[in-house]
Amino acid sequence: MVTFTIAAAHGSSILLDRAGSLAKACDFIREAGRQGVRLLCFPEAFVPGFPYWINLYPPGRQHGVHHLYWQHSVDVPDGDLAPVLDAARMARVNVVLGISERAGGTMYNSQVFVAEDGTLLGRHRKLQPTFAERMLWGQGDGSTLRVFDMPVGKVGGLICYEHMMNLARQALIAQGLQIHCASWPTFASTRGRGGAFDATVETLMKAHALTGQCFVVLAENPVTGQYLDAMEAVLGPQQELVPGGGFSAIYGPNGTCLAGPHTGSEERLVAAEIDLDAIARAKVLVDAAGHYARPEILRLVVDGREQTGIDILGS
Secondary structure (H helix, E strand, C coil): CCEEEEEEEECCCCCCCHHHHHHHHHHHHHHHHHCCEEEEECCCCCECCCCHHHHCCCHHHCHHHHHHHHHHCECCCCCCCHHHHHHHHHHCCEEEEEEEEEECCEEEEEEEEECCCCCEEEEEECCCCCHHHHHCCCCCCHHHCCCEEECCEEEEEEEHHHHHCHHHHHHHHHCCCCEEEEECCCCCCECCCCCCHHHHHHHHHHHHHHHHCCEEEEECCCECHHHHHHHHHHHCCCCCECCECCEEEEECCCCCEEEEEEECCCCEEEEEEEECHHHHHHHCCCCCCCCCCCCCCCCCCCCCCCCCCCCCCCC
């Protein structure tokens, strides 16, 4: 048996405040360390918060707030993640953190993977921003569609409706994915349109656990009054989004719910003790990365090159 505790951080950051959001992430990491959690997964764009305004206001009004969001996004080479790396090292917790990543003049919707010794192992950039997100974030490429060797096993992740991309899910499954960190916001508190959101997310996450024979950690943020105040301060009133929402849980390789679902505004760690041997028990029946794959009939090709937009030929 290989047992340990994993958890989702069910909570909200401080919208449009990189320093405040990083500090809150560190608080969650330290609490995870006190509770003996080995792997902690965060919601989508936890730093500096999910940009709910993209779906609520006309595009022409958003240029200013997009610039503000860029200013508060995370510059990885510049060392913005240093507090998180230190907190992970001090707490001995492996972390998958959702961030808005700033790279030059472009932002990416990303997850960063941090080992329990404080090493930044790498990142995943969302391959296809969803709906209005395309006004804000650039597209990721296949170079970050990876599973990372962490001290707790092979860990990967996808972001929100990226889970609708079945081939992206299979790309991680085929790399031996054992624990999947699913980073989401919430739209359950959207007036008139949020009723089916939690059921949609739960169905996708159970399906990924079953078809991938892996553990799935689902982390969502509830909407807070601070989120609404921050948006209205720069964009004016809106009537569509209200406080609340949030749906966090952990699923096993057979699709059973091991923790949660926890819903609503109460912030907490949603934690479960897992046994990696459960993966082998599931794969004896159906191994989507092995004997149930039929690669001579069905093959997945992933372009793993970094797409820089320039190829320099010659010397």
